[in-house]
Amino acid sequence: MNKKIGVYVCHCGGNISDYVDVEKVRTSVESDEGVCLAKTTMFACADSNQQEMVDDIADQEMDGVVVASCSPKLHLLTFRAVTERAGLNKYNYVHANIREQVSWAHSDNKTGATDKAIRIVKAAIAKVREAEPLEPLMVKSTKAVAVIGAGVAGIRAAIELAEAGSDVYVIERDHFVGGRVSQWDNLCMTDETGKELVTRLYDKMMKHQNITLYTGAEVVKNSGSVGNFNLKVTLRPRYIRFDCNEKDLMKAIDVCPVEVPDEFNFSITSRKAIYHNYPSEYPHLPAIDMENCTRCGECEKVCSHIDFSQKIKQVDLTVGSILMATGFDPYEPPEGEFGYGIIENVVTLQQFKRIVHYCDNTLQYHGKKIEHIAYIYCVGSRQIDGENKYCSRYCCTTNIYTAITVKKKYVEIHNYHFNRGIRTYGKQETLYDESSKLGDIYLQSFEDDPPVVELQDGKTVVRINDILTGHKSLDVEADLVVLVTGMVPRKDNATGELLKVPKGRDKFFNEIHMKLRPVETVIDGVTIAGASQGPKNIMESMNSALSAAAKSFSLVDSGELALEPIVARVDQESCEWCGKCEAACPFSALSKLEIEGKTVVQVNETICKGCGMCLPVCPVDAIELTGYSNKEIESMIDALIPNI
Amino acid sequence: MTRINPDFTSELKKYGVFDANACYNCGNCTAVCALSDQENSFPRKMVRYSVLGLEEDIQMSLDPWLCYYCGECTTTCPMEAEPGELMMSLRRWLTAKYDWTGLSGLLYRSVTVSVIAFILLAIGVIGFAALHDFNPEQVMHFGHYFEMSAIGGVLLFILLPNIFRMWRLTVFRPDGKLSVKAHFKALGELIVHMFTQKRTLGCDDSQVRWLEHLILVIGYLALLFTTVFLDWFLAESRTVIVLGYAESTVIFVITFLFVLARITMKREVSKHSHPSDWLFVIWLFMLGLSAFAVRLFIDLQILEENFWIYLVHLIIMVQWALIIVPFGKWTHFLYRSFAMYFRRIREI
Numbered sequence: 002m003n004k005k006i007g008v009y010v011c012h013c014g015g016n017i018s019d020y021v022d023v024e025k026v027r028t029s030v031e032s033d034e035g036v037c038l039a040k041t042t043m044f045a046c047a048d049s050n051q052q053e054m055v056d057d058i059a060d061q062e063m064d065g066v067v068v069a070s071c072s073p074k075l076h077l078l079t080f081r082a083v084t085e086r087a088g089l090n091k092y093n094y095v096h097a098n099i100r101e102q103v104s105w106a107h108s109d110n111k112t113g114a115t116d117k118a119i120r121i122v123k124a125a126i127a128k129v130r131e132a133e134p135l136e137p138l139m140v141k142s143t144k145a146v147a148v149i150g151a152g153v154a155g156i157r158a159a160i161e162l163a164e165a166g167s168d169v170y171v172i173e174r175d176h177f178v179g180g181r182v183s184q185w186d187n188l189c190m191t192d193e194t195g196k197e198l199v200t201r202l203y204d205k206m207m208k209h210q211n212i213t214l215y216t217g218a219e220v221v222k223n224s225g226s227v228g229n230f231n232l233k234v235t236l237r238p239r240y241i242r243f244d245c246n247e248k249d250l251m252k253a254i255d256v257c258p259v260e261v262p263d264e265f266n267f268s269i270t271s272r273k274a275i276y277h278n279y280p281s282e283y284p285h286l287p288a289i290d291m292e293n294c295t296r297c298g299e300c301e302k303v304c305s306h307i308d309f310s311q312k313i314k315q316v317d318l319t320v321g322s323i324l325m326a327t328g329f330d331p332y333e334p335p336e337g338e339f340g341y342g343i344i345e346n347v348v349t350l351q352q353f354k355r356i357v358h359y360c361d362n363t364l365q366y367h368g369k370k371i372e373h374i375a376y377i378y379c380v381g382s383r384q385i386d387g388e389n390k391y392c393s394r395y396c397c398t399t400n401i402y403t404a405i406t407v408k409k410k411y412v413e414i415h416n417y418h419f420n421r422g423i424r425t426y427g428k429q430e431t432l433y434d435e436s437s438k439l440g441d442i443y444l445q446s447f448e449d450d451p452p453v454v455e456l457q458d459g460k461t462v463v464r465i466n467d468i469l470t471g472h473k474s475l476d477v478e479a480d481l482v483v484l485v486t487g488m489v490p491r492k493d494n495a496t497g498e499l500l501k502v503p504k505g506r507d508k509f510f511n512e513i514h515m516k517l518r519p520v521e522t523v524i525d526g527v528t529i530a531g532a533s534q535g536p537k538n539i540m541e542s543m544n545s546a547l548s549a550a551a552k553s554f555s556l557v558d559s560g561e562l563a564l565e566p567i568v569a570r571v572d573q574e575s576c577e578w579c580g581k582c583e584a585a586c587p588f589s590a591l592s593k594l595e596i597e598g599k600t601v602v603q604v605n606e607t608i609c610k611g612c613g614m615c616l617p618v619c620p621v622d623a624i625e626l627t628g629y630s631n632k633e634i635e636s637m638i639d640a641l642i643p644n645i
Numbered sequence: 646m647t648r649i650n651p652d653f654t655s656e657l658k659k660y661g662v663f664d665a666n667a668c669y670n671c672g673n674c675t676a677v678c679a680l681s682d683q684e685n686s687f688p689r690k691m692v693r694y695s696v697l698g699l700e701e702d703i704q705m706s707l708d709p710w711l712c713y714y715c716g717e718c719t720t721t722c723p724m725e726a727e728p729g730e731l732m733m734s735l736r737r738w739l740t741a742k743y744d745w746t747g748l749s750g751l752l753y754r755s756v757t758v759s760v761i762a763f764i765l766l767a768i769g770v771i772g773f774a775a776l777h778d779f780n781p782e783q784v785m786h787f788g789h790y791f792e793m794s795a796i797g798g799v800l801l802f803i804l805l806p807n808i809f810r811m812w813r814l815t816v817f818r819p820d821g822k823l824s825v826k827a828h829f830k831a832l833g834e835l836i837v838h839m840f841t842q843k844r845t846l847g848c849d850d851s852q853v854r855w856l857e858h859l860i861l862v863i864g865y866l867a868l869l870f871t872t873v874f875l876d877w878f879l880a881e882s883r884t885v886i887v888l889g890y891a892e893s894t895v896i897f898v899i900t901f902l903f904v905l906a907r908i909t910m911k912r913e914v915s916k917h918s919h920p921s922d923w924l925f926v927i928w929l930f931m932l933g934l935s936a937f938a939v940r941l942f943i944d945l946q947i948l949e950e951n952f953w954i955y956l957v958h959l960i961i962m963v964q965w966a967l968i969i970v971p972f973g974k975w976t977h978f979l980y981r982s983f984a985m986y987f988r989r990i991r992e993i
Contacts, residue, residue: 415651417649417651433669434667434724437666437667437668437669437724438664438666438667439666440651440654440666441666442649442651442696442697443669443670464646469670469693470690470693470694470697470699471690473647474646474647475646475647475648475649475697476646476647476648476649477648477649478648
């Protein structure tokens with residue numbers, strides 16, 4: 002069939018026509034095979050022109066359209082929409098870039114630019130000639146979402162999804178919910194405790210019939226893709242039966258002889274092998290940590306509900322989308338960074354918060370009263386030599402807030418802030434003001450001249466060349482040095498790796514576009530929320546959780562998904578299964594298939610991104626990319642270099 | 646290496662009302678100050694030193710004396726840290742540091758101590774007069790004698806040793822690198838500033854303040870000379886009598902204006918009044934007024950009542966000469982002039 006093709010050559014104001022003779026381009030292509038209309042236009046993207054194109058397509062009964070203008074990144078979708086409005090299949094539209102690739106790149110050679118523009122437009126026309134109308138791939142989608150991580154971001158997202166009407170599976174690796182927020186006492190600006198916040202969220206979550214919470218749970222296998230992820234989840238038992246009474250349990254904790262560092266308190270205290278993080282923690286049932294339990298049997302003697310016969314279970318879940326809210330780890334300074342791990346009274350901000358939690362009337366650490374506290378900022382963040390170039394956002398604010406809390410709670414506290422510029426951004430700026438007025442002292446240095454912590458006659462001294470005092474060398478004898486440590490990605494990222502969620506340069510999960518698609522990942526159907534994506538405070542985590550919930554819900558709500566049809570297609574007759582394409586695929590979209598006694602490759606179209614990596618490695622040329630077939634590409638090459 | 650002392654601000658706050666801790670080091674105060682220059686940059690540096698409690702650095706510095714308090718820094722300060730008042734407080738604190746007797750600090754820090762000192766001196770004078778049966782001649786004779794000996798005594802035993810202490814803190818260097826020649830070369834600076842206080846003219850606010858001050862200083866010194874050496878109260882010469890009237894009038898009129906300014910608080914400089922500020926202006930006002938009255942009563946021949954007026958004048962004068970001059974605000978005039986002198990020496 003001979004296609005009727007319309008060609009529009011855009012001036013782009015003068016962006017193109019100042020260097021490319023657009024009229025010459027038009028006349029050079031107007032008599033090409035199939036071209037029924039060739040026009041130049043001042044601005045192809047202008048509303049009036051778009052309408053003219055719609056009318057032309059209908060009047061001339063065109064089968065294909067080419068617009069030679071700017072980069073497809075800017076207006077491919079615009080003109081695809083124009084063709085759709087005119088009743089044409091949008092894959093019969095081809096975009097020719099004669100601005101970025103021609104006029105801007107060759108402004109020094111107008112004749113050459115015009116010649117190149119002609120070839121590019123001819124190539125586009127050649128592609129349109131071979132183009133086929135394509136329909137989106139329709140996939141059934143399960144109306145359920147898996148939320149990985151039951152911190153505040155995960156729980157908030159789960160509630161939102163449940164309220165919208167989706168089934169939700171919340172998968173928490175720990176035995177208790179609440180994540181990092183449950184470890185904090187008073188939170189800045191609202192003065193609620195982290196526990197109160199977690200309690201409110203937990204109560205609300207548990208009221209929803211369509212939310213299932215799994216604790217001690219981990220995703221170990223995933224097959225499937227957007228719309229239908231098939232997850233295998235293992236559930237570690239607590240080794241305690243749910244009907245247990247509290248008194249017996251307390252006895253069991255008392256008699257347990259094992260003591261290990263308590264990670265909930267960042268190892269400043271220890272816990273037993275049978276433990277809970279704090280008395281009212283959710284769910285209200287302790288757990289036995291089998292990695293450290295010696296099976297001595299002492300707890301069984303005092304509590305009849307200890308049950309070592311409980312086994313690891315597995316559940317299979319099918320969900321349409323996965324929402325990752327796996328949170329962060331606090332930066333753990335290596336031994337010797339500002340004396341950490343060497344000098345006894347050097348602690349991290351997170352440890353300090355727990356120290357304050359356990360102190361009643363006097364602030365003390367290792368039995369010594371604390372009056373002078375030195376805070377060293379940006380530890381593990383904004384590193385010059387290290388990899389963490391980013392600012393962890395929350396530390397300035399939470400540290401100053403903690404310093405104020407301590408100053409108000411205990412008498413004779415002196416706070417010294419050794420900072421590199423304070424970033425209590427937004428509404429929290431007032432905290433900085435408040436702490437200054439309370440008499441906190443701020444000392445500042447640049448990154449190349451950090452403060453020094455050292456022992457002098459058994460005293461811990463922090464020294465700085467303060468740029469606010471003309472680089473004067475000043476020091477403080479500190480009872481406690483608090484390293485204001487920021488956020489780093491979770492050390493254990495097993496689930497992220499399993500799902501192949503990409504990471505950014507900062508090693509946190511990476512979104513598709515920082516501004517325009519901030520909660521989606523390149524893995525279709527997997528969204529990210531909270532501090533798993535990068536440092537965030539609680540408010541920002543909530544924002545991203547709600548945003549990710551909305552995005553995940555949009556994927557599962559209709560029960561059906563329309564996917565881009567540009568995917569790899571296998572000619573199963575010529576395929577001889579060598580496995581090279583499977584190895585080349587970055588998304589694991591290709592797999593072996595036995596068909597009528599023959600081994601061939603099959604494409605999972607919902608996973609395939611149409612990247613084309615499998616095409617060149619196929620020794621028998623059995624794979625084609627829909628929308629970019631060999632025929633189309635070859636005809637474009639012929640048009641670009643006709644004389645060879 | 647210097648150790649930070651966060652308790653210093655609370656110590657300094659006994660000398661004045663300010664909020665240095667509110668400072669976020671923007672430096673607007675220094676930028677707006679007409680007197681601050683590259684060598685002596687203030688008040689931000691002094692605010693910072695105060696917050697950090699760097700006592701030694703403050704003691705070694707002449708900056709507080711180089712500020713003539715126009716109040717621009719305080720008006721400009723976005724954090725309302727009152728840098729101008731901090732500089733004033735530092736001057737009081739330094740006065741206490743220089744004073745070897747320690748009385749200066751005691752009087753600055755405590756209103757009670759000041760009141761007790763004033764009352765004790767008043768009782769002393771009245772007691773002395775009672776011992777002499779309130780004999781006008783003897784008391785007036787004593788008064789005249791007291792004036793002369795007070796000038797000499799205070800200068801010799803309080804002011805000179807204190808100036809020496811100031812010199813030790815700000816000019817003297819233990820490494821021996823001290824130019825004696827520079828001390829002579831710079832002497833002109835001391836004389837000029839002591840008699841003109843011309844540095845005030847550098848302030849942006851108003852030249853009137855300088856003129857008022859200058860007339861007051863001249864009037865005060867002239868009245869001192871007239872009463873002590875020309876014996877104004879007993880003088881017969883018409884010129885001397887008129888001169889005395891003019892001088893005492895100058896004193897009580899200008900100080901009256903100063904008191905009024907401190908009450909209305911229209912200018913930045915008079916917004917904050919430490920008890921020592923009130924004592925200074927009120928006592929100087931009363932000194933001028935009572936001297937005027939004493940001579941007036943003599944001229945009007947109302948001799949009976951005049952003795953009591955004189956007694957009041959004597960009490961005021963004794964309090965003035967033994968408290969305010971050696972330990973109070975009066976010394977600032979002296980330290981300012983010497984600060985300019987010492988700065989010049991350091992420059993040479």
